[in-house]
Amino acid sequence: MMNTISDTAARVDSAFLFITGISVALLVLVTALMLFFVFRYSRKRHPEPVEVEGNLTLEIVWTAIPSIIVLAMFYVGFTGFQFMRTPPGDAMTVKAVARMWSWVFEYENGAKSDVLKVPIGRPVKLAITSEDVLHGLFIPAFRVKEDAVPGMTTKLWFTANETGSYDLFCTEYCGQGHSAMITKTEVMKQEDFDKWYASYKAEGEESKGLQILTEKGCIGCHSTDGSKKIGPTLKGIWGRKEAVVTNGTEREITVDEEYLKKSLLEPNADIVKGYPAIMPPQKGALTEQEIGALVDYLKKLK
Numbered sequence: 041m042m043n044t045i046s047d048t049a050a051r052v053d054s055a056f057l058f059i060t061g062i063s064v065a066l067l068v069l070v071t072a073l074m075l076f077f078v079f080r081y082s083r084k085r086h087p088e089p090v091e092v093e094g095n096l097t098l099e100i101v102w103t104a105i106p107s108i109i110v111l112a113m114f115y116v117g118f119t120g121f122q123f124m125r126t127p128p129g130d131a132m133t134v135k136a137v138a139r140m141w142s143w144v145f146e147y148e149n150g151a152k153s154d155v156l157k158v159p160i161g162r163p164v165k166l167a168i169t170s171e172d173v174l175h176g177l178f179i180p181a182f183r184v185k186e187d188a189v190p191g192m193t194t195k196l197w198f199t200a201n202e203t204g205s206y207d208l209f210c211t212e213y214c215g216q217g218h219s220a221m222i223t224k225t226e227v228m229k230q231e232d233f234d235k236w237y238a239s240y241k242a243e244g245e246e247s248k249g250l251q252i253l254t255e256k257g258c259i260g261c262h263s264t265d266g267s268k269k270i271g272p273t274l275k276g277i278w279g280r281k282e283a284v285v286t287n288g289t290e291r292e293i294t295v296d297e298e299y300l301k302k303s304l305l306e307p308n309a310d311i312v313k314g315y316p317a318i319m320p321p322q323k324g325a326l327t328e329q330e331i332g333a334l335v336d337y338l339k340k341l342k
């Protein structure tokens with residue numbers, strides 16, 4: 041059964057099946073021979089041992105066959121490795137940036153997304169890096185995985201052959217929010233992808249705040265639809281009464297501009313009750329204008 045979800049998955053699965061098949065065949069052969077010898081040459085059936093002098097033909101055969109098998113496994117593994125390490129020249133490059141605890145994907149036209157969107161049937165090369173610690177980018181369905189290393193660009197590539205949504209997550213323990221560092225690879229029809237790709241430029245100031253939330257990775261931990269993630273949702277945050285813990289004491293605040301700004305720069309000063317104090321401070325990561333745009337956006341996020 042051929043795995044057709046992606047070219048890389050087909051290569052990896054066939055290599056895996058090939059090696060597993062040989063291993064199973066050898067296991068069966070060795071076990072069967074062992075049982076046969078145990079019965080056939082037991083003391084009861086074969087009381088007089090015989091001295092065997094050697095058998096050149098047998099020795100050549102049992103040296104040559106395993107050598108051929110091992111070289112065949114090497115061949116399958118090595119050509120598969122070469123295939124996976126060599127992106128085709130016409131591959132679409134997408135920059136994948138990891139940070140605690142989310143992914144951002146940047147396209148050649150400047151489009152950014154927290155979900156990896158790719159067109160079907162087109163080779164996609166990911167140029168992967170990290171803004172803070174070691175992360176690992178893994179798309180299990182495509183059988184591709186690569187470390188995200190700060191100060192370094194690593195790569196992987198695949199061609200997805202079936203539309204759908206596939207898990208993409210971090211495989212390097214990167215702190216408390218590690219398990220939430222999960223997103224999707226969306227394989228789209230070419231026309232749907234083109235529509236999304238072209239729409240990026242058309243969006244105006246209106247979506248600036250959402251763009252920052254996506255680019256800075258905020259929505260890895262804070263949803264905009266009311267659902268609970270590792271941090272509180274941002275939906276309806278403006279004017280919300282919130283029980284917070286300040287220096288170990290609980291108090292109630294109303295979310296206003298001052299609170300939002302403070303919570304961006306010193307996120308752990310007033311922690312919303314029931315949530316862990318793990319958000320990295322955004323001092324230096326956000327400009328004054330960006331903070332302004334975020335606050336404007338959150339005011340309207342009902």
Ligand SMILES: [Cu+2]
Pocket residue numbers: 138141174175176210211212213214218221
């Ligand atoms: Cu990570």
